[in-house]
Amino acid sequence: MWRDPTKRAMIYQAVALTVVLTIGYYLFSNTQANLQKQAIATGFGFLHREAGFEIGESLISYSAANAYARALLVGVLNTLSVAFIGVILTVLLGTLVGVCRLSSNWLISRLASGYIEILQNVPVLLQLFFWYAIFHDTLPLPRESFNPLRGVFFNNRGFYFPIPVAHDAHFWMGMALAVALLAGIFLRRWSRARQDRTGRTFPAWSASFGLILALPLIAWAAAGAPTAMDVPHLVGFNFIGGISVSPEFGALLLGLVFYTSAFVAEIVRAGIQAISHGQTEAAMSMGLKPGLVLTLIILPQALRIIIPPLTSQMLNLTKNSSLAVAIGYPDFVSVTNTTINQTGQAIEGVALIMVVYLFFSLVTSAFMNWYNKKMALVER
Amino acid sequence: MEIPAHPAQLEDLKPPVTSVGVIGWIRANLFNSPFNSLLTILILFCLLLAVPPFFKWAFLNSLWTSSGAECKLASGACWSVVVKNFRFILFGFYPYDQHWRPAVSVLLLVSLLLYSRDRRHWNQRLAYLWVVGLAAMGILMRGGILGLMPVETDSWSGISLTLLLSIFGLTAAYPLGVILALGRRSRLPALKTLSVVYIEVIRGVPLISMLFMSSVMFPLFLPEGITVNKILRAQVAIIMFTAAYIAEVVRGGLQAISRGQYEAAESLGLDYYQKMRLIVLPQALKIVIPPTMGILISAFKDTSLVVIIGLFDLLKTTQVTLSNPEWMGFSAEAYLAIALLYFLGCFSMSNFSRRLERQLKT
Numbered sequence: 001m002w003r004d005p006t007k008r009a010m011i012y013q014a015v016a017l018t019v020v021l022t023i024g025y026y027l028f029s030n031t032q033a034n035l036q037k038q039a040i041a042t043g044f045g046f047l048h049r050e051a052g053f054e055i056g057e058s059l060i061s062y063s064a065a066n067a068y069a070r071a072l073l074v075g076v077l078n079t080l081s082v083a084f085i086g087v088i089l090t091v092l093l094g095t096l097v098g099v100c101r102l103s104s105n106w107l108i109s110r111l112a113s114g115y116i117e118i119l120q121n122v123p124v125l126l127q128l129f130f131w132y133a134i135f136h137d138t139l140p141l142p143r144e145s146f147n148p149l150r151g152v153f154f155n156n157r158g159f160y161f162p163i164p165v166a167h168d169a170h171f172w173m174g175m176a177l178a179v180a181l182l183a184g185i186f187l188r189r190w191s192r193a194r195q196d197r198t199g200r201t202f203p204a205w206s207a208s209f210g211l212i213l214a215l216p217l218i219a220w221a222a223a224g225a226p227t228a229m230d231v232p233h234l235v236g237f238n239f240i241g242g243i244s245v246s247p248e249f250g251a252l253l254l255g256l257v258f259y260t261s262a263f264v265a266e267i268v269r270a271g272i273q274a275i276s277h278g279q280t281e282a283a284m285s286m287g288l289k290p291g292l293v294l295t296l297i298i299l300p301q302a303l304r305i306i307i308p309p310l311t312s313q314m315l316n317l318t319k320n321s322s323l324a325v326a327i328g329y330p331d332f333v334s335v336t337n338t339t340i341n342q343t344g345q346a347i348e349g350v351a352l353i354m355v356v357y358l359f360f361s362l363v364t365s366a367f368m369n370w371y372n373k374k375m376a377l378v379e380r
Numbered sequence: 381m382e383i384p385a386h387p388a389q390l391e392d393l394k395p396p397v398t399s400v401g402v403i404g405w406i407r408a409n410l411f412n413s414p415f416n417s418l419l420t421i422l423i424l425f426c427l428l429l430a431v432p433p434f435f436k437w438a439f440l441n442s443l444w445t446s447s448g449a450e451c452k453l454a455s456g457a458c459w460s461v462v463v464k465n466f467r468f469i470l471f472g473f474y475p476y477d478q479h480w481r482p483a484v485s486v487l488l489l490v491s492l493l494l495y496s497r498d499r500r501h502w503n504q505r506l507a508y509l510w511v512v513g514l515a516a517m518g519i520l521m522r523g524g525i526l527g528l529m530p531v532e533t534d535s536w537s538g539i540s541l542t543l544l545l546s547i548f549g550l551t552a553a554y555p556l557g558v559i560l561a562l563g564r565r566s567r568l569p570a571l572k573t574l575s576v577v578y579i580e581v582i583r584g585v586p587l588i589s590m591l592f593m594s595s596v597m598f599p600l601f602l603p604e605g606i607t608v609n610k611i612l613r614a615q616v617a618i619i620m621f622t623a624a625y626i627a628e629v630v631r632g633g634l635q636a637i638s639r640g641q642y643e644a645a646e647s648l649g650l651d652y653y654q655k656m657r658l659i660v661l662p663q664a665l666k667i668v669i670p671p672t673m674g675i676l677i678s679a680f681k682d683t684s685l686v687v688i689i690g691l692f693d694l695l696k697t698t699q700v701t702l703s704n705p706e707w708m709g710f711s712a713e714a715y716l717a718i719a720l721l722y723f724l725g726c727f728s729m730s731n732f733s734r735r736l737e738r739q740l741k742t
Contacts, residue, residue, distance in 0.1 A: 013570035020574060033446035034600045080716045105416045106409035107423050120720045120727035123681040126695060130719070133711030317587035326688050333588060346596035352580070353589045 038344075046343045049073070055330045057246055061365055066340055075335030076356060082252055082331065083318040089257045090317060091310070094264025101269045112265065119262035128255035132327045133246035142237055151231040151242070159245045160232035169223035176219035177212065177269050184208030248329035252321065260317045264310060271306035272298070304375050311368045312326070318360055322353075332356060424447035444679050459671060461710040462717040465701045469718070472537025472697040482540040485517040496731055499739065530626060533611055539721075541611070545683040545693070549618040550626075550676050556619065557626025558665075564627065564657065565634055575627070582624035587685055590617040590620035595689040614686050629671045633664035669740065673733035677726050684722075694718055 035042060047069040054064050056076045059081060100112035119127070136156055140146055145153040151162035164170070184204075191202035220226075232242030275298055283297040284290075324331035333353055340349035400406060441456025445465055448617065451458035471479045492513045495501060521540065524530035536544065563575030582590070594617035595610070602608065637660055645655040659742040687696045698714050701707055708715075 009394065009568050013568050016574065017570055029602045029605050033604065034602075037604070096721060103416075104409070104412055105419055111423070117727060118723065121677075121681075121723045121730065123684040123695070123722055125684045125687065126715060126719055126722065129695070129699075130712070130715040137709050190587055254718045297472055322586040323685070323688075325588065333586070333592075335593070340592075340596060346592075346600065350589060350593050350597050353592070354585045357586055358581065358584040 040344050042345070042348075044348055046108030046339075046345055046348070051339075051342075053342070055335065056328075057249065057330060065076040068343075071335050072332065072339065074351065075330060075332035078320070078330055078335075079321055079324075079332040082256070082321045082324070082329075083247070086253055086256045086260070086317050086321065087314050089253070090260045090314070093257060094261035095268050097261060097265035098272070101265060102272060114181065116262045116265050119125045119258050120266075122259075124255060124259040124320055125326060127259055128251055128323055128327055131254045132247065132251035135251055139247070141232060142239060145239075153232055153239060155239075156247065157238060158247055159250060160239045160242050161244075162229045165228040165230050167223070167228070168219050169226050169231045172219040172223050173216040176215040179349055180208070180211040180215040183211055187211075196251075246329070248324070248327055251323050251327055252329050252331075256317050256320055257321075259320070260313055262315050263316075264298065266311065267306055267309045274305050275301050286344040300375075307371060307375070308368065311364060315361055315364050319357060322357075403695070448704075448710075451710065457713050458710045459710075459713055461701065461707045461714050465707070468538075469694070469697050469701055469714075470538045471540065472692045472700075473535040474537065475529070475531060475535070475542070478523075478531065481520045481523070481528070481531075482538070486521045486540060486543060488513055488517055488520075489547065499736075533609055536611065538697045539694050541686075541692065542680075542683050542694045545611075545615055545618055545686065546676070546680040548615060549622050549679050549683070552615075553619045553622035553626055554672075556623040558630050558661070560623060560627035561630035561634060564631055579624045582621055583628070585683055587618075587621050588688060590621050591685060591689045593617060610689075611691060614689060614691055618679065618683065621682075622675065623674050625678075626672065629668050629675060630664065632671070633668035634660065636667055637664050666740065670733050672736040673729060673736070677729050677733075680725060680729070681722065681740050694721070 007192050048067050050064075051066055051068045052064050053070040055062055055071060055072070055074050057078065059077045060070075060074060062070060062074050097112050097115055100108045101116065103112070107233045139154055141155055142153075142155045144161075145155040145243040147153055153160040184207075187202075188204040189203040195201055228239055230241050232239040232244070279297055279301065280293055283293040288296065321331055322333040325334040328334070336349045336353050340346050343349075394726060398407060406711060410420045436456065438457050441454060442459055443451055443454050443456065444459045446454070446458070446460045447464075449459075451460055466481055467476070471482045474482055485619060490523060492510060495509070519525065520528070520548070522531060522533070560575045560579055563571045566572050566575070594613040598616075599607065600611050642655065642665065643657055645659040650658065683693060684695045686693050687699070690696075694698070695718065698718050702711050702714055
């Protein structure tokens with residue numbers, strides 16, 4: 001029997017499964033016993049109970065009287081908002097630094113490489129603490145707020161900006177923007193089809209850019225051109241009105257964006273360098289303009305190299321946003337941590353954290369696979 | 381072609397002074413186009429605005445050995461927060477009069493690492509040296525024999541904890557990662573599924589969730605009466621986390637070995653273990669040395685996360701120092717100082733890895 005490879009394979013697998021299941025059962029039974037002894041409730045029933053703790057910032061209405069489920073939802077939304085804004089800023093900053101790294105200007109390329117080396121090699125948690133300490137220690141108290149522009153206040157409780165007072169015009173502006181975006185897509189399709197048919201080109205990009213700017217402006221003017229601003233003002237010890245960004249959010253965002261953008265810059269640099277110079281020369285010799293060389297020849301090839309590692313960096317940023325718990329920004333991990341401390345239900349809490357982050361990464365990798373298939377070289 | 385009769389008589393034409401030397405370099409690298417010239421001037425202007433005040437703050441007006449009260453009156457940086465507390469920041473709660481022990485251990489580790497940099501030293505003797513060195517460090521830190529005062533692991537803190545967690549984490553995670561990678565490439569469905577699930581789950585969750593697991597969930601897993609030290613629990617979490625990343629790196633190496641190697645090994649009549657141990661793994665592991673250095677660098681940086689579950693690593697001892705009323709408010713200086721420490725470690729490792737990559741590219 002031992003000499004038959006198929007049977008031997010079966011035995012190996014049976015042994016491996018038995019070992020894993022035995023360990024699993026052992027841990028499970030220990031846990032059961034411990035939970036019973038310490039009288040800790042199990043299951044997700046706690047989600048419907050009253051949370052009883054306040055959360056500093058929230059995108060949806062929340063109070064301590066709400067259920068744990070809603071508190072956790074607030075956490076998820078906070079995580080997503082940090083990740084969303086962070087990803088956009090990281091891609092922009094990282095691309096800029098990566099291009100600067102390749103600049104023919106010695107000063108710029110040295111500065112960019114210094115930026116990359118320093119930020120890559122210092123732990124992100126330390127960077128978060130550093131920014132948080134800077135905001136906390138160097139910004140003034142609310143009474144002596146730093147006031148760089150009219151209506152803009154920086155102090156150690158946060159950053160306050162004025163926003164327009166809510167008005168019907170904003171709804172119509174949003175609608176106009178959506179219409180402009182749709183029109184832009186159709187314009188591009190039409191111009192491409194016409195170019196394929198007749199060979200004549202149409203400036204679809206600048207035309208749709210013009211639409212995106214013009215339509216909302218027209219809607220704003222047509223709806224009565226409201227100019228009232230909600231300016232933050234000091235009441236007691238704090239500012240009210242306008243829109244505010246807490247120092248926790250600011251520090252988290254700055255730390256994550258600076259750290260991740262250093263990695264993105266390296267990825268962008270490698271992607272651009274991987275495209276051989278012959279491609280540029282061939283495109284130029286066909287008579288393409290420099291802008292077209294970039295958009296038609298270089299970028300499609302460079303993106304194929306850049307996108308996969310870029311996605312894993314975006315995922316890293318999302319996972320690193322869990323460090324918010326260390327500086328007190330109420331992201332998902334931080335809210336779950338409070339929940340664990342209050343209910344004692346550690347297993348459910350940690351399982352929730354894992355499931356939510358696994359969900360994020362599965363969605364991202366599904367998107368990645370789709371994109372890779374779409375962009376992959378079509379080979380014979 | 382006609383050869384000049386008297387080459388010595390022809391005087392070499394000197395290149396124009398604007399295209400060589402300092403001026404030539406400046407023209408070629410800083411002012412090679414109108415746009416670049418504009419950028420250069422703009423950046424020089426910004427540097428002029430930023431550097432002198434920083435220099436003044438960091439050096440001219442700074443205090444190095446004063447007390448906290450004197451610092452509060454000064455306008456410059458207060459490096460005294462680091463200078464006065466450096467022993468606590470580096471060694472934490474290790475008994476004060478025994479600080480030479482972690483110091484010697486760290487020096488021993490650093491010199492071992494420096495010695496291992498040279499590829500000529502990569503042989504069996506180096507492996508024995510590491511075993512002896514690590515054992516010596518363990519004895520030095522723990523004490524209890526050779527007349528050394530025993531020191532509980534609970535009071536290991538500061539830089540020794542940071543190094544312990546990262547170096548031991550990588551060493552222990554490596555074999556586990558290799559096994560997982562082999563499992564993932566295996567033809568046996570059960571082994572393959574187990575490895576894939578483990579690797580993908582761990583890589584999908586943040587390290588902090590693993591650390592939470594080790595600090596709040598792990599005690600529930602164990603039978604009654606058995607408790608495991610907090611540092612060891614965090615170490616297990618770091619090992620489990622790092623192993624998944626190593627597995628993916630090693631899998632890359634395994635995939636890079638051509639099918640011919642596997643087939644040649646099989647046709648020689650080698651069984652699975654001989655094939656892997658003698659033919660495939662030696663080649664695959666050599667390919668993945670540079671990416672493994674990358675994992676070591678991230679492990680070194682990521683150990684700072686144990687701050688969140690309350691272990692006293694380098695970052696936490698700094699924070700404890702900063703929570704002392706005398707030194708409150710000098711966080712920027714303290715954080716900059718330990719950032720420099722982390723930077724030196726990571727930068728030298730990544731430089732080494734880049735050099736190695738060039739050397740191994742044969």
